[in-house]
Amino acid sequence: MGELLLIIIASVLVNNVVLSQFLGICPFLGVSRKIETATGMGLAVVFVITLSSMFTNLIYNYILVNVGLEYLQTIVFILVIAALVQLVEMVLKKYSPGLYESLGVYLTLITTNCAVLGVALINVQKSYSFVESLVNGFGTAIGFLLAIVLMAGIRENSEHNDVPNSFQGTPIVLVSAGLMAMAFYGFGGLL
Amino acid sequence: MSDNVKQKNKYMKPLINGLIHENPTFVLMLGMCPTLAVTTSASNALGMGLSTALVLIASNIMISLLRKVIPDTVRMPAYIVIVASFVTVVQFLLEAFVPSLHESLGIYIPLIVVNCIILGRAEAFASRNSVGESLMDGIGMGIGFTVGLLAIGIVRELIGKGTIFDFTIMPDAYEPFNIFVLAPGAFFVLSGLTALQNKLKLKSATNVSYNNSDGSCSGDCASCGASVSEAKKED
Numbered sequence: 060m061g062e063l064l065l066i067i068i069a070s071v072l073v074n075n076v077v078l079s080q081f082l083g084i085c086p087f088l089g090v091s092r093k094i095e096t097a098t099g100m101g102l103a104v105v106f107v108i109t110l111s112s113m114f115t116n117l118i119y120n121y122i123l124v125n126v127g128l129e130y131l132q133t134i135v136f137i138l139v140i141a142a143l144v145q146l147v148e149m150v151l152k153k154y155s156p157g158l159y160e161s162l163g164v165y166l167t168l169i170t171t172n173c174a175v176l177g178v179a180l181i182n183v184q185k186s187y188s189f190v191e192s193l194v195n196g197f198g199t200a201i202g203f204l205l206a207i208v209l210m211a212g213i214r215e216n217s218e219h220n221d222v223p224n225s226f227q228g229t230p231i232v233l234v235s236a237g238l239m240a241m242a243f244y245g246f247g248g249l250l
Numbered sequence: 251m252s253d254n255v256k257q258k259n260k261y262m263k264p265l266i267n268g269l270i271h272e273n274p275t276f277v278l279m280l281g282m283c284p285t286l287a288v289t290t291s292a293s294n295a296l297g298m299g300l301s302t303a304l305v306l307i308a309s310n311i312m313i314s315l316l317r318k319v320i321p322d323t324v325r326m327p328a329y330i331v332i333v334a335s336f337v338t339v340v341q342f343l344l345e346a347f348v349p350s351l352h353e354s355l356g357i358y359i360p361l362i363v364v365n366c367i368i369l370g371r372a373e374a375f376a377s378r379n380s381v382g383e384s385l386m387d388g389i390g391m392g393i394g395f396t397v398g399l400l401a402i403g404i405v406r407e408l409i410g411k412g413t414i415f416d417f418t419i420m421p422d423a424y425e426p427f428n429i430f431v432l433a434p435g436a437f438f439v440l441s442g443l444t445a446l447q448n449k450l451k452l453k454s455a456t457n458v459s460y461n462n463s464d465g466s467c468s469g470d471c472a473s474c475g476a477s478v479s480e481a482k483k484e485d
Contacts, residue, residue, distance in 0.1 A: 079433045081287035085366070088282065130342070133360040134334040141330065173283045173364040180357050225449035229279070230441045237437030244433065 063194050065250070066187075070198030072246040076174050077206040078239055083174035087207055088232060090165070097211035101204030103165040105197070107147060108175055111140050112196025115179035116189050136179045141170045174203060209239065261386045264375070268390025275398025276447060280366040285399060286436040288358050292415045295403025296396065297351040301340050301359060303392025306368050308336045310388035313376040320377075329372045330363070337362045367395060405439050406430050 074080055077087045083104070090100045115136050123129050148166045151159040169175060178199050182192040213235050222231050274280045281302070288298045312332050313320075320328045341359045344352040352359065362368070371391055376384040404414055410430030412420035420426075429435050 081283050081433070081436065082361075084282040084286060130338060133338050133341070133363055134331060137330055137334055137363050138327070141327065171364050171366060171369070173361050176364055177357060177361055180360055184357065225445045226441075228448070230445040230448065233437045233441030233444065237434040237441065240434040240437055241429070 063191065066191060066194050067198040068249060070195050071202040071205065072243065073250055075202045075206055075243050075246075076177070076199045077203055078236070078243045080177070082177040083172050083203055086165075086168060086172055087203075087210060087236070088229065090168070091207050091210040091214055091232075094208060094211040094215060096165075097207045098204075099161055100165040100168075101200075101207045103162040103169060104172065104174065104203050105200040106162070107140075107144060107166070107169050108178055108200035108203075109193065109197045110147065111143055111175055112178050112182055112192045113189070114139055114143060116182055116187070116192040119183055120189070132180070132183060133176075136176055140175050140179070144170050174199065206239070206243075210236065213239075261382060264379075264383055264387035265390040268387060268392070268394045269397070270394070272391075273394040273398060274367045274391055275395055275402075276443070278367075278370075279444075280370060281395065283361065284358050284365065285402065286440060288355055289399055289403040289406055289436060289439075290431045291407045291411070292400060292403040294351070294354055295399040297344075297348070298355055298358065299392075299396025299399040301344065301355070302362050302365060302367070303389070303396055305333065305336045305340055305362050306371060306392045306395075307385065307388035308339075309333045309368055310371060310376040310384040311381060312336075313372045314379060314381045314384035317377045325373075325377065326369075329369060329377075333368050333372070334363045367391060402436075402439055402443065405443075406435055409439075410435060 070076070076082050077084065086100055086104075091097045118135060118139060119129070119132060123132060123135065144166055148159070151162065151166075178196050181199075182195055185195075187195055210232075214232065217231070217235070226234070268274070272278055275285055284298050284302070289295045309329075309332050313329060316328075316332075337360060340362070341352070344355070344359060371387060375387045379387070408414055408419060409427050410432075412418060412424050412426045427435075430439065
């Protein structure tokens with residue numbers, strides 16, 4: 060149990076997926092204009108990453124290792140993730156239209172979110188067991204949710220600030236992200 | 251004679267386009283993850299840039315060759331498989347011949363698969379143009395991306411360690427700003443460079459005046475993801 064707690068703390072705060080590992084930068088910069096949309100995106104990512112780390116772990120350990128095709132992991136994982144996203148979208152559309160309404164738009168953007176593939180690969184790299192993969196995936200995704208919602212909060216508040224002309228738009232967002240990364244760097248002392 | 255010139259232009263245009271007019275890092279702002287993650291030193295940046303360029307060139311050629319064979323409805327999964335295969339090949343090549351680079355780039359090598367530039371060029375260029383043009387587009391975009399990474403890598407290594415490609419540049423009295431080789435430094439350097447672009451009013455996806463309507467993958471990655479998934483929805 061202690062080990063799992065360690066994995067969670069490490070993946071949410073210390074090795075934050077966006078701010079220290081630079082995975083999922085694109086949605087982090089692209090969909091963080093409003094807290095509402097950022098939350099939607101974050102929740103969709105939590106959903107997909109948790110599911111995909113489960114599936115990729117099972118497929119890697121029970122199929123790829125058994126037939127000695129570990130080197131195909133990149134190809135297999137990306138296909139699994141793409142298929143999974145489509146599947147989740149279809150299932151949600153059919154059984155939970157409400158949830159689909161709020162998450163649907165973001166789900167389609169997730170296939171190209173490198174955090175999803177990144178987590179699957181990290182799980183293999185660290186040879187995590189099924190439960191550890193699940194916890195690491197969930198923690199990483201919560202880290203993403205935390206970072207993107209915080210970012211959206213900052214952007215909402217700084218929208219009408221007097222920003223120098225050349226820093227308007229992406230540059231000032233990147234500066235805020237840098238400051239956030241500095242703050243998160245402090246969590247390194249936790250472990 | 252004029253035919254000859256035209257012929258030459260046909261191949262030079264995509265090359266120059268990728269290098270300058272649509273530089274993937276500074277103008278299109280694509281592939282941000284590796285841009286920020288592996289630019290801690292100039293040599294890492296160069297290694298990542300060249301690996302991506304290699305995958306881009308190979309997949310552009312392959313997709314252009316197969317553009318009439320791949321059915322339109324399954325083109326995205328087909329592109330992804332082609333790109334992933336080349337990435338796996340490049341990963342093995344790096345592991346065999348430059349193990350130190352393989353070690354320091356780590357997980358970011360397999361992540362070349364989800365780099366927007368590659369799928370974006372496949373969709374926007376290679377699937378519509380001849381092999382020769384796609385090759386030149388791959389070289390142009392690949393070198394453009396490498397130059398972009400290298401620029402960020404050089405700035406970060408110079409300020410953060412006082413060296414470039416491990417050669418000491420700064421005088422002994424220079425106290426390196428460690429923060430620039432750490433995560434926050436990546437954001438600050440990229441922010442500074444894009445601000446400079448804005449200041450000089452250069453064309454960029456971040457410039458308000460620059461309207462990116464052509465190409466399915468220009469602008470931010472969110473729109474790239476959208477175009478990929480839209481293409482999938484047509485299935």
